[in-house]
Amino acid sequence: MREKLVLIGNGMAGVRTLEEILKLDPEMYDITVFGAEPYGNYNRIMLSPVLAGEKSIDDIILNDEQWYVDNHITLHTGQQVTHIDRYQRRVVTDDGLEAHYDRLIISTGSSPFILPIPGADLEGVVGFRDVHDVDQMLATAKHYKKAVVIGAGLLGLEAADGLLKQGMDITVIHLLDTLMEQQLDSTAGAMLKASLEARGMKFLMCHQTEALLGEGRVQGIRFANGQTIPTDLVVMAVGIRPNITLAQSAGIYCERGIVVSDTLATYDPRIYAVGECVQHRGITYGLVAPLFEQAKVCANHLCQLGYGRYEGSVVSTKLKVSGIDLFSAGEFIETEGDETLVMQDPAEGIYKKLVIHNNKVKGAVMYGDTLDGSWYFQLLREETDISSFRSTILFGQHSVGDAGHGGGSKMVNLSDDAEVCGCNGVCKGEIVKAIQDKGLFTLDEVKAHTKAGASCGSCSGLVEQILVSTVGSDFDAVPSKKAMCGCTDLSHDEVVEAIRKEGLKDMATLFQYLNWNTPDGCASCRPALNYYLLCSWPEEYKDDAQSRFINERVHGNIQKDGTYSVVPRMFGGLCTAKDLRAIADVSDKYNVPQMKVTGGQRIDLFGVKKEQLPAMWKDLNDAGFISGHAYSKGLRTVKTCAGETWCRFGTQNSIDLGVKLEHFTWGSWMPHKFKIAVSGCPRNCAEATIKDFGVVCVDSGYELHVGGNGGIKVRVTDLLCKVATEEEVREYCGAFTQFYREDAHYLERTANWIERVGMKRIKAHVVDDEAGRKVLNERFKVSQKVAQVDPWKERADGAESHEFTPLQMAG
């Protein structure tokens, strides 16, 4: 027979413990639950939005009664347990219901502290804890006007905000001169106060409540200074007290809360306790994140696994008042020996403060811009040494190490172990994995499977970003260390290694050898594999057109209306009158709807019909042009500036060098697009320092810069080294390009690649190792022999003609 498990308290921590148990061993126990409230388990945190009218009770139910039925749990709602008989191992409720237990979990939560002042028992005086309290407040708001909230902490302000939204005239009373002093320093507190005042909330700071006035129903409030104000409702939000009476009466050892060990066992080994009623290592908690950690450990022991340990939690706070972004964590009031970093922009309403000790984040307060809260919190918990990025830490994570275009969204750049949902302790990696493994597509599904965003909901936006970046466009997906795509479990690196080590030289062999899950891959892995094979075996592998994205297959950029654009190469941006005339003629001949000078120093002919392409290319070829590869994962343009030839500041012949580099590098296939620029002096008119490979000419030679990106996320280059001659520039350019070609993941631009592998590695291969550099450069030249064939000419001569000629219906 199964052992009997009884849970007292049908709240957030207790039911979470049951969920964890069901995950570990659903067959283990016969479970019975007693809850004093007349509902299934609901999300207490969300009472604030319910009060504000943003959600209904139905929206916040976590486990409806069917859930208990489905999991064979006996639920007694509206039953308060009044007695625990530890000798006979049974519990008894106020209605006289009884249940026997082998193991017992006490999870009775806490109650609002009601100030022991005259009038505290008047009608219209409520706490803010459960559905009943919210119902009372909503009912009052319908018929009365004035409300007072005592206590400007987290709960008090959420109550005040809700009542304000219900149309009440609201005054918040606080004993101290800063609101939310537990969570905010005085600066952030003042900013918060100002923005709440702007919404119409009134504050009486440094006011001590002495008595509540009224006959039967509350009518006013009197302070220690003698002042009185009228009111129809008083919400007491001055603190909470763990519910320990029941445990105490059963003789279980309690102090402020029920005292538990690191396994969440009370002094009676058959009885466990979790949640707000618990005191662990001297601390009681009032936020769900630590309680959920407790639940996990408690379940681990109840399922007799015995290895979980709860060692206490560091908590962070967010305020759930819509339109107000606020975050705090750790010890954010500096004490001796601490240093403080502060950034403040009063006009933007932004304030960030970090308290640092021994180069580690000890506490953080943020107001107005809390995007980096989870990052700071991670640095805090992991005690990361921040000395290397201290000077920019206040600007956020993106300023430190996530440059590159990264799909544009911040979440893409978070590491897998970065915590996204503070309430449930869910990291990015878990979310991504659940989305991929379980095929999740909606926020609700992700919430259901991972619990991320399922409690206070303030991370829903982040979860959604992860969802978008995970299931979103495959082509723009930033390659990660994880499986290449759904077709395999292997990572990019593993696949590349297999290709080179095992000598895999065509796609069919590769699919078979590496046990691909799909017969011929997908639109995400096929272009990557085609590239890896091409790069590894330049002289042997035959390019597979059908594995290329349309742009590279037909050598033009597909437009939204299905036409294509044509960008002829203009080496270094140089052109002659004859060139321009030829382009003009082509434009006339084919009725090109629009022409434009591109950001890459050449001319784009937009809106060309596919069938016209080969003929147009032929005309351009005849005029001396080749493809500009404006569509390719490969060399795009080499931008140049006027340079020594013309410019009064020029130090070297930048035009000529740019043209040479473009002749050297055009046509090569790469993991992603690649842009080069050569500037004639440090004024840098060719913008070399945001290019994949940039040359800045100086009097004594050439500075070589790498890893720049001017796209979605601007990244300035890192200096690779300085060289003295053009010959060296070429050699370094070839070696760097080849190293990028061989080392980066498909769809990883140099910026992302360098962020991932580090400049040290690049320098070790391209700068420090002279022999290695020469070998890389030679390999690049070998692959260029095959690659430098103008694809336009091939097609103008008839190659792949099926692409450009539609079928006709015979008959």
Add this chain to the structure above:
Amino acid sequence: MSDWIAIAKLTEIPQRGARLLKTDTADIAIFRTGSDEVFAVSDQCPHLGGPLSQGIVHGNAVTCPLHNWKIDLNSGDVMAPDEGCVRTYPVKIEAGVVYLGATEVQATIGK
């Protein structure tokens, strides 16, 4: 029943690729998969009209070149997470020649 009209030799369609068939009434994408099955669907992606014949073919599906919607060529259904469907046309291969069901193509005139 269909009147079958020959439209191409199988070899004229690249494996894991497509050819565009222009008719008076519709642009139809004729696909040939890696296992030499042939499918015909309207060349307009149900999302924003992208030319499906230009997409990458994998298994019995094609990924639209514009925003990566995936379409099951057999049913014409858009694959999750997106939703929608495209019109499919009957096709068959006989002795290396691909035939399209003309009645269905004619029927699109009325649309």
